[in-house]
Amino acid sequence: MSTNHKPLSKKQLEETLIQYRHHFHEYPELANREFKTTETIKAILTKWGIKLLPTNLKTGVFAEIGTNVGPTVALRADIDALPIQEESGVPFSSKVPGVMHACGHDTHIASLLGGAYLLKQLEASLPGKVRLLFQLSEEDKEGALQVINDGQLKGVNAIIGFHNTPHQPIGHVGLRSGITTGAIDKFKVTLTGVGTHASAPQNGEDPIAALGYEITELQSLISRELDPFKAAVLSITHLSAGNTWNVIPSIAFFEGTVRTADKNVRQEIKDRFFKIVNYTALAHNVKADINWYAGDPSVDNDPTLTKIVKDETAKFAPIYVQEQQLGSDDFSCYQDIIPGVYANIGNGGQVSLHNSHFTASDHLLIVGATFFEKNAVRLLKDLKTNHQRVNNNDSL
Structure with a gap:
């Protein structure tokens, strides 16, 4: 100076x-x-x-x-x-x-x-x-x-x-x-089924029904599987499926974030996330594609x-x-x-x-x-x- x-x-x-x-x-x-x-x-x-x-x-x-x-x-x-x-x-x-x-x-x-x-x-x-x-x-x-x-x-x-x-x-x-602070991870899941007329769901594979079950099961991951003394949040913040009232679409997707404060919990949630999404999709005869983005520690x-x-x-x-x-x-x-x-x-x-x-x-x-x-x-x-x-x- x-x-x-x-x-x-x-x-x-x-x-x-x-x-x-x-x-x-x-x-x-x-x-x-x-x-x-x-x-x-x-x-x-x-x-x-x-x-x-x-x-x-x-x-x-x-x-x-x-x-x-x-x-x-x-x-x-x-x-x-x-x-x-x-x-x-x-x-x-x-x-x-x-x-x-x-x-x-x-x-x-x-x-x-x-x-x-x-x-x-x-x-x-x-x-x-x-x-x-x-x-x-x-x-x-x-x-x-x-x-x-x-x-x-x-x-x-x-x-x-x-x-x-x-x-x-x-x-x-x-x-x-x-x-x-928490570690941050992001995810996007795309569910692919078979589209059909809304009056004949038996002719298709409904990704919207599968999406509903996916959300319910993933919320139980935090509430029923995680040690309550270990902090974690899983939030689904965006979902989309279909574009009209009388068509069951072939594709639905949802995305969101996981926040954790423990490295082991972070990996545990990721592992369980993949199993829940894939097996729930399998149970509903739809295909699940998971994109997982590891963020800041x-x-x-x-x-x-x-x-x-x-x-x-x-x-x-x-x-x-x-x-x-x-x-x-x-x-x-x-x-x-x-x-x-x-x-x-x-x-x-x-x-x-x-x-x-x-x-x-x-x-x-x-x-x-x-x-x-x-x-x-x-x-x-x-x-x-x-x-x-x-x-x-x-x-x-």
Whole structure:
């Protein structure tokens, strides 16, 4: 950062971050299309003298702060929005029809920019480097893998991030060691029978009747077969069959999702899903084709790093125990490779994520910026001292 400019005070920085957040909120972009968002982030970082890293990705920004030899800690913020028409009524509502930051990623962007500003001022004294990951396409569940395949985790020893959280006081930080979110799997089942006139079902094989039994049997998988002390959800969310009142169609399909918090349960449900679908189809003389899409694993916070982050965060923000939930976040893909901590920060809102009326307080931004700054410095110091945790991932 140029020494010709007096550093911003905490109040000035907060005001600046609020302006940035409002801009990103007004001009949201969908996953893999975050072109203007990317250029704006690059312009801000460049203005502050922060080194941008090369990338083969069309969107997303990657940068680095630090000049000294030592470990590297990554800080992550997701930057994409959702295909939702905003109805929140805030003065800085989306100006893009049908697109909204209904998950609060605009608060993540502004917070990481704030953390970057604070860390840039400490650059000469940092005992290592800080990698900034402004990640594309979290909502499409592929962004983290794109970042990893692009080599942006090379040399990184640990990673931290946070998600803004409704129904929690503004600026309160939630932390939990171990599993905090669910693993996500998607499925689509196509049932093929023999179409016929609705007055003569005996002349065909009815995929609609089979579909009804499939749904009933699959719901019993959770209620009657799973240990009630192990969390899992199976939701069938979309089905379709036929197009008129007097024809039994030849094809019906349904799709949905499975969420689990235990690796063994995840595999067990998949195995039983295939057996139930195939045998139920067989019993109704129809053919079942199953497409199963394995999604992100569970967010799994490293116990040692979580304790460090909790101790450091308690110096500047109230702490609460983060609740486990079965939503997903592709931050977990990073944790499959390096240890990491993913926190929650209360946004003071009373409307859930992915809702057209969603709001988040501007006042969480400075807490988020401080969370990134203080914990990056603390982790760098601990990693430098505790050499057994430093194992460069140069092969990534």
